Amino acid sequence: MQLYDYCVLADSDLAEIAKRGALLGWNGLCLLSEQVAGKLKVKNKIDLVPGALIETDKPNYIRREADRKRSRFPIIVARGLNEDINRAAVETPAIDILLPAENAKIDYVMVKLAKKNDVAIGFEFRFLLQSCGEERSRIFSWLRETAKMVKKFGAPFVLTSGAMSEWDLRSPSELMAFGRVLGFEVPQIRASMSGKMIENNRKKLGEKWVMPGVEVE
Amino acid sequence: MKLKRMPSLREKRHYVTFRLHSAKPVMYSEMRGAVLNSILNWMGETGFSGARCRIIKNLWDPKKQTGWLGCSPRSVDDVKISLALIHQIGDERVIFQVIRVSGTVKSGREKIFK
Numbered sequence: 001m002q003l004y005d006y007c008v009l010a011d012s013d014l015a016e017i018a019k020r021g022a023l024l025g026w027n028g029l030c031l032l033s034e035q036v037a038g039k040l041k042v043k044n045k046i047d048l049v050p051g052a053l054i055e056t057d058k059p060n061y062i063r064r065e066a067d068r069k070r071s072r073f074p075i076i077v078a079r080g081l082n083e084d085i086n087r088a089a090v091e092t093p094a095i096d097i098l099l100p101a102e103n104a105k106i107d108y109v110m111v112k113l114a115k116k117n118d119v120a121i122g123f124e125f126r127f128l129l130q131s132c133g134e135e136r137s138r139i140f141s142w143l144r145e146t147a148k149m150v151k152k153f154g155a156p157f158v159l160t161s162g163a164m165s166e167w168d169l170r171s172p173s174e175l176m177a178f179g180r181v182l183g184f185e186v187p188q189i190r191a192s193m194s195g196k197m198i199e200n201n202r203k204k205l206g207e208k209w210v211m212p213g214v215e216v217e
Numbered sequence: 218m219k220l221k222r223m224p225s226l227r228e229k230r231h232y233v234t235f236r237l238h239s240a241k242p243v244m245y246s247e248m249r250g251a252v253l254n255s256i257l258n259w260m261g262e263t264g265f266s267g268a269r270c271r272i273i274k275n276l277w278d279p280k281k282q283t284g285w286l287g288c289s290p291r292s293v294d295d296v297k298i299s300l301a302l303i304h305q306i307g308d309e310r311v312i313f314q315v316i317r318v319s320g321t322v323k324s325g326r327e328k329i330f331k
Binding site for chain 1: 294297300311313314
């Protein structure tokens, strides 16, 4: 099975990130940056997928921006800076992943909408990595609460490192442990890190795709 | 006098093999301190005593920067998370990568060297 880290936020040293990602055992990294070069793919034997990150505090802007970027990027990620942004993102089927910020909570209505519109809820390991003590325990409790709802309603989810640099990357094994500690089952975790989402979106971006179930030969 | 333990009361152990990624090699003592501190922070004192974590000193390879950590099977996930939460040792940025979890050192070695 191909394993992908879906949200690598780093914008510099792409060659180093690709090299480190390959060493850690990833088959692909989704870089939320527009500088992804085709040469890196061959050099480091790792699939670098360009992704778009939508970061705004205006809920109306999300849908417009997602529709604009849909034809260019296989993965579109929205950063949920507050509850309104989270709600707007899960209501937009063009968004692939919602990365809620630390202070932006998600309720069960949003989780249900995420399932309906096939928007994956992202769990970033970076939040735990960059905090300590009381703050870390508070963040972990928030992550567990969200994971509980995601599990209950069967909404799609993604476990990611959310790396800002090559040293923030973590291997698939650690992210699996992270998922298990959050309460997910191993097959669910494996599915969340598989490249299925990228494969489907690449198919949709291809010329042969017309609509779900219809393709030109 | 060496105290004996009943074989039926012997608790099972799992061995976590890890590799340390860093720009410069890290010494055993620094690595040990960072690992035990991180486990203690993540699991707390009660969890740490239940996990029975032990870093095996003579299996630390300073060239390859690989090491072995013994712990109880129930706490393997927590140990993995604790290792992943270490991002710095001294001034060096580091990544701990778990290579394998095995039931015995021998089987782990065989699988790694294959």
